[in-house]
Amino acid sequence: MEKLIITVAVTGAEVTKQQQPNLPVTPDEIAQEVYRCWQAGASIAHIHARMPDGTPTQSKEVYAEIKKKIQEKCDIIIQFSTGGAVWHKPEERIQCLDALPEMATLSAGSCNFGDDVFMNSPSFMELLAKRMKELGIRPEIEVFEPGMIENALRLVKKGLLELPLHFDFVLGVPGAMTGNIEDLVFLVHKLPAGCTWSVAGIGRYELPLAVHSILMGGHVRVGFEDNIYYRKGELATSNAQLVERVVRIAKEVGREIATPQEARKILGITK
Amino acid sequence: MEKLIITVAVTGAEVTKQQQPNLPVTPDEIAQEVYRCWQAGASIAHIHARMPDGTPTQSKEVYAEIKKKIQEKCDIIIQFSTGGAVWHKPEERIQCLDALPEMATLSAGSCNFGDDVFMNSPSFMELLAKRMKELGIRPEIEVFEPGMIENALRLVKKGLLELPLHFDFVLGVPGAMTGNIEDLVFLVHKLPAGCTWSVAGIGRYELPLAVHSILMGGHVRVGFEDNIYYRKGELATSNAQLVERVVRIAKEVGREIATPQEARKILGITK
Amino acid sequence: MEKLIITVAVTGAEVTKQQQPNLPVTPDEIAQEVYRCWQAGASIAHIHARMPDGTPTQSKEVYAEIKKKIQEKCDIIIQFSTGGAVWHKPEERIQCLDALPEMATLSAGSCNFGDDVFMNSPSFMELLAKRMKELGIRPEIEVFEPGMIENALRLVKKGLLELPLHFDFVLGVPGAMTGNIEDLVFLVHKLPAGCTWSVAGIGRYELPLAVHSILMGGHVRVGFEDNIYYRKGELATSNAQLVERVVRIAKEVGREIATPQEARKILGITK
Amino acid sequence: MEKLIITVAVTGAEVTKQQQPNLPVTPDEIAQEVYRCWQAGASIAHIHARMPDGTPTQSKEVYAEIKKKIQEKCDIIIQFSTGGAVWHKPEERIQCLDALPEMATLSAGSCNFGDDVFMNSPSFMELLAKRMKELGIRPEIEVFEPGMIENALRLVKKGLLELPLHFDFVLGVPGAMTGNIEDLVFLVHKLPAGCTWSVAGIGRYELPLAVHSILMGGHVRVGFEDNIYYRKGELATSNAQLVERVVRIAKEVGREIATPQEARKILGITK
Ligand SMILES: [Mg+2]
Ligand SMILES: [Mg+2]
Ligand SMILES: [Zn+2]
Ligand SMILES: [Zn+2]
Ligand SMILES: [Zn+2]
Ligand SMILES: [Zn+2]
Numbered sequence A, B, C, D: 001m002e003k004l005i006i007t008v009a010v011t012g013a014e015v016t017k018q019q020q021p022n023l024p025v026t027p028d029e030i031a032q033e034v035y036r037c038w039q040a041g042a043s044i045a046h047i048h049a050r051m052p053d054g055t056p057t058q059s060k061e062v063y064a065e066i067k068k069k070i071q072e073k074c075d076i077i078i079q080f081s082t083g084g085a086v087w088h089k090p091e092e093r094i095q096c097l098d099a100l101p102e103m104a105t106l107s108a109g110s111c112n113f114g115d116d117v118f119m120n121s122p123s124f125m126e127l128l129a130k131r132m133k134e135l136g137i138r139p140e141i142e143v144f145e146p147g148m149i150e151n152a153l154r155l156v157k158k159g160l161l162e163l164p165l166h167f168d169f170v171l172g173v174p175g176a177m178t179g180n181i182e183d184l185v186f187l188v189h190k191l192p193a194g195c196t197w198s199v200a201g202i203g204r205y206e207l208p209l210a211v212h213s214i215l216m217g218g219h220v221r222v223g224f225e226d227n228i229y230y231r232k233g234e235l236a237t238s239n240a241q242l243v244e245r246v247v248r249i250a251k252e253v254g255r256e257i258a259t260p261q262e263a264r265k266i267l268g269i270t271k
Helices: A027-040 A060-071 A090-099 A122-135 A147-157 A181-190 A203-216 A239-252 A260-267 B027-040 B060-071 B090-099 B122-135 B147-157 B181-189 B203-216 B239-252 B260-267 C027-040 C060-071 C090-099 C122-135 C147-157 C181-190 C203-216 C239-252 C260-267 D027-040 D060-071 D090-099 D122-135 D147-157 D181-189 D203-216 D239-252 D260-267
Strands: A006-009 A044-047 A077-080 A103-107 A111-113 A116-118 A138-143 A166-171 A196-201 A219-222 A229-231 B006-009 B044-047 B077-080 B103-107 B111-113 B116-118 B138-143 B166-171 B196-201 B219-222 B229-231 C006-009 C044-047 C077-080 C103-107 C111-113 C116-118 C138-143 C166-171 C196-201 C219-222 C229-231 D006-009 D044-047 D077-080 D103-107 D111-113 D116-118 D138-143 D166-171 D196-201 D219-222 D229-231
Touching: A006 A196, A006 A239, A027 A044, A027 A060, A027 A239, A044 A060, A060 A077, A060 A090, A077 A090, A077 A260, A090 A122, A103 A122, A111 B147, A122 A138, A122 A147, A138 A147, A147 B111, A166 A181, A166 A203, A181 A196, A181 A203, A181 B181, A181 D181, A181 D203, A196 A203, A203 A219, A203 A239, A203 D181, A203 D203, A219 A239, A229 A239, A239 D239, B006 B196, B006 B239, B027 B044, B027 B060, B027 B239, B044 B060, B060 B077, B060 B090, B077 B090, B077 B260, B090 B122, B103 B122, B122 B138, B122 B147, B138 B147, B166 B181, B181 B196, B181 B203, B181 C181, B181 C203, B196 B203, B203 B219, B203 B239, B203 C181, B203 C203, B219 B239, B229 B239, B239 C239, C006 C196, C006 C239, C027 C044, C027 C060, C027 C239, C044 C060, C060 C077, C060 C090, C077 C090, C077 C260, C090 C122, C103 C122, C111 D147, C122 C138, C122 C147, C138 C147, C147 D111, C166 C181, C181 C196, C181 C203, C181 D181, C196 C203, C203 C219, C203 C239, C219 C239, C229 C239, D006 D196, D006 D239, D027 D044, D027 D060, D027 D239, D044 D060, D060 D077, D060 D090, D077 D090, D077 D260, D090 D122, D103 D122, D122 D138, D122 D147, D138 D147, D166 D181, D166 D203, D181 D196, D181 D203, D196 D203, D203 D219, D203 D239, D219 D239, D229 D239
Parallel strands: A006 A044, A006 A219, A044 A077, A077 A103, A103 A138, A138 A166, A166 A196, A196 A219, B006 B044, B006 B219, B044 B077, B077 B103, B103 B138, B138 B166, B166 B196, B196 B219, C006 C044, C006 C219, C044 C077, C077 C103, C103 C138, C138 C166, C166 C196, C196 C219, D006 D044, D006 D219, D044 D077, D077 D103, D103 D138, D138 D166, D166 D196, D196 D219
Antiparallel strands: A111 A116, B111 B116, C111 C116, D111 D116
């Protein structure tokens, strides 16, 4: 089985310091947290930028600053979120690409998301795909419902994306698909041969989906964006604590951990 | 096995007379077409209103006129669409409820739909559910992705909808879930015990999904809203032609057809 | 979609004239019945031989006589059963191969079967596979449980069978797997790419599984071996009556029927 | 989620000391090994008896001696195998029940098993069920293929078994069903509500299936009967080592371990 790629989503667009006091928010905090997660075994850092007051921003300057500070510390793969916050406009969301991350997310359709609608129209998806292609950024296809796999494959047919793709199943969002094992099995069966996949379980789904994925040959995303608890009723002390548990379980079941360089190879990132 | 409820979606919001010359558009045409489908075996008429020039409208006056004209001809269950066209605003879409159909659709989430986003925010869903409850209208829950089943069950927990619900799986929309047999099996497994379900396959998915559903104990929707062809490359001559084929196949496999009164009983509509 | 191959299993080893007065038993009766089914659209005849008193036999002479009489009437593909009756010994069961049918069944494992155990040990499976290979007989892999697919693939690894294989899912036998749609979907997903498959539903499972298979791109087996009724409580008047219904439904859903020559091509039989 | 019941199958009928030097064979060795596993967290001991030379036996005297020696050490639930070795006759296999274990296995159908056929005819299954009922022994239904669930439910209909039943899915036996996650999900969906289940993965399937089951709310069987390795190429030092790993992983994912008394309650064993 391929080595395990662990993505850490350290900040997200919605969590606050009030909810999780250890949330990294400034570029310095984010870089420091990512560095600790890299030490723990993470090979991709999924990044959302924030303003000093914690407000989510898609400003390319802030993204560039975060990137620079992370790169000073370690060789982790830097992945920017083009999802932003649900109230960000498309033209804001796409900006972060100008800061030239190695990877960026491409959410492959629309769905409800908490009290809101997370909008990813076909034309916005095309715009994102084209821009990533121009800039040589490796997309990660975010999938919240099965139809989104089809949406991505439609972009492949149009020549805007190329197989094999790397998918991330984001499961358990209130408003979209649940994150039970039958959901994951169903989605994985839909992927074209040769594609790689990861799973990001939201809240109480994070840990079980991560462990199922380790066993199934998938990859794993954890972090405060998706889940702020270490166990029921107990806040995690850091993103690294969540990464460390994944590493321990992977070792128990005999799955090796990919370094960032090994992850680049698995994902077809040439650098 | 329960008798088969056939819904006919005679018009929809998108098809034009240019695409399908036999499309019923005016209240008179719609009532006449519904009547022929009722004669063929349909027990629910799923209705979209149009302006005289064919533009979709959610005007309660037009819906009321259609209802009146149908009721003069037959006892088919009248179901209005609250989906409207993708560019209709929520306040327009909900209007048709004031014309007091027996049933109305409630789309249980958002997804891409062709080049657009079909928006059904949580707050709009709640509004629809409340209004239908006040007016004694039986909802049909439209499901385009598995997460939408969860969204409906969330409204049940809030007391805005009541089990058992009646679901309609709309499969094969470009932008949402495909309509292969494994998709249908997966969705049906997710329903709470006692719920009823129907399937509306879009385009080439219409006929195979209808037949699978007949065999599985589900119900069936056909009609020009979903598919304008009788077979590949051959336009259907009428909505009734599509209903007639479903009836013939149901007879071949030994599934009896429900009358509107029998359908009311199956769906828990008290009238 | 590939044209539909209809197999008719006219006699079987267990049904009696007492249960189904129109059961063909003698070589003449069997040839006549097969001929009528070929006229109706069947392209494979699945044959079990009987003694004049109706007792099942694996005698190569009787099989040879049946083959000769069928070939005098039509070009249907002749497939002999190596399953025989559950009380037949392996050395009896294999005999029919000496009568050189174009195809023969190879049951890929053991399971309970009514009150008995249907024994197909690994060594007997190997013996059958080797003998068919020597004689140039195309095997049809009979699968009653998912593990039997693996058993067949184990013979492929040993070089005793070759991909692509043709499978027949025999579902609904008391003692083995049921024949619901989720069972069929599950099994079909397990097949290697390029394999073809058919389904033989036992008793009340025959018709629904046949129709699901028509829609899914699989092939169909019907006949008195599997089911003696036309509908609940009404005996079929002939095997041909069961074939005719499959043909009518296939036409309704737009699936064309394969001639024996077309079936040979689909199955990779060179003749 | 219910606490986790860990069954340890310390000996089996096939493994030899040549293959696994730490295999417990004599009553003393078995009792000592079971005791160590109980200390590690096992709450059921699945027992096969052996002659002093290692030959499997179903002798009630040997089973009685093993039972006595285990009970002197700890309160673990003692479960005897009625499967025995594949060459044991039914009348030998059933004997162990006379030694009055709290639980015993009931294999619910026939399948190939390595080079042999594992025979469990309908009449033998009925005999086992009746005898366990008379003696107040709680059955564990061993399932190697989906059809075996149906076979057990057929005994329920006959009044020979009672719901809720406890099932054990034995997956990965060469000759029967594989042990991939989709296999497990498929089987679990088939169980009647209220039933409990465990999984015994054979060989390389043991650990991944155990971990999936921990996450899914199932129970777990490990031990030398099913797998003699700790990891690829490295023999386990004891059955307890395999139990300990399951316990560590369960703790990592927040599933508590059942004591034998808690396991009795979960399984409906009154003692
Ligand atoms: Mg959606
Ligand atoms: Mg079997
Ligand atoms: Zn994100
Ligand atoms: Zn509509
Ligand atoms: Zn046969
Ligand atoms: Zn055992």
